[in-house]
Amino acid sequence: MDAKTKARLVNAARKLSRWHKPRLAAKKKAQVDKALFLCSACGTLCYEGKSQIRFFEYKEKYKKYRLVMEAPHMDHIDPVVDPIVGFPYLSDGWPDFNTYFRRMFTEEGNFIALCQSCHKTKTIAENQIRKQNRKKINKKSLTKVRKKRIL
Numbered sequence: 001m002d003a004k005t006k007a008r009l010v011n012a013a014r015k016l017s018r019w020h021k022p023r024l025a026a027k028k029k030a031q032v033d034k035a036l037f038l039c040s041a042c043g044t045l046c047y048e049g050k051s052q053i054r055f056f057e058y059k060e061k062y063k064k065y066r067l068v069m070e071a072p073h074m075d076h077i078d079p080v081v082d083p084i085v086g087f088p089y090l091s092d093g094w095p096d097f098n099t100y101f102r103r104m105f106t107e108e109g110n111f112i113a114l115c116q117s118c119h120k121t122k123t124i125a126e127n128q129i130r131k132q133n134r135k136k137i138n139k140k141s142l143t144k145v146r147k148k149r150i151l
Contacts, residue, residue, distance in 0.1 A: 001094060001095060006095050009095075009097065010100070013100070013101060013104050014104070017104050017105060020105050022105075022106065022107050022108035022110075022111065023074050023108075023111050025108045026074060026108050026109075026111035026112070026113065027072070027074055027111075027113060029108075029113075030072060030113030032045060032062075033058065033061075034049070034054075035047055035048050035049035035054070036048075036049075036058055036062075037072040037113050038113065039072065039113060039114050039115035039118055040112045040113055040114060041112075041114055041115070041118040041122075042066075042115060042117075042118050043065065043066070044065065044066045044067070044068055044115040044117075044118075045058070045062055045065045045066065045067045045068070046068055046070055046071060046072040046113075046115050046116075047067060047068065047069050047070070048070070048071035048072065055067070055069055068115060068116070070115070070116050072113040072114065072115065073113070073114045073115070073116060073119035074111050074112070074113060074114075075111070075112050075113075075114050075119055075122065076103070076104075076106065076110055076111060076112075077109075077110050077111070077112050078103065078106070078110055079103075079126055080100065080103045080104050081100070081103075081130075083126045083127075083129035083130045083133065084129065084130075084133050085133075086130060086133065086134060087100070088100055
């Protein structure tokens with residue numbers, strides 16, 4: 001499978017996951033008021049509505065909370081693409097979409113509502129782990145290839 005097809009399948013799965021019932025149920029649990037959600041990590045309130053008036057009403061109503069005008073990010077507690085292993089592949093080199101879809105369309109308890117800054121922090125940390133592990137995997141595979149060439 002070429003990279004373009006794989007990217008299209010991953011993109012389509014991400015779009016479909018927005019309407020996944022357990023994800024929507026987890027988002028509803030994080031809802032504090034109409035169009036207002038609580039970040040599970042830092043306690044920021046995320047307002048995803050468009051009305052400036054309602055935003056300022058909420059600012060008055062929830063004075064002790066930090067309030068931002070952005071939609072909450074529904075994040076997987078267990079990442080869809082494991083930071084240590086990377087994208088799941090079968091032994092023959094083909095992408096293992098069964099594992100990917102199982103992790104994408106998971107149960108309600110695996111979703112968490114985060115504000116944009118907390119989501120960005122978590123994503124950067126996961127990507128750094130992936131990058132470090134990718135270097136280790138590449139070094140191991142190069143060593144195996146070199147040994148095979150020598151033999």
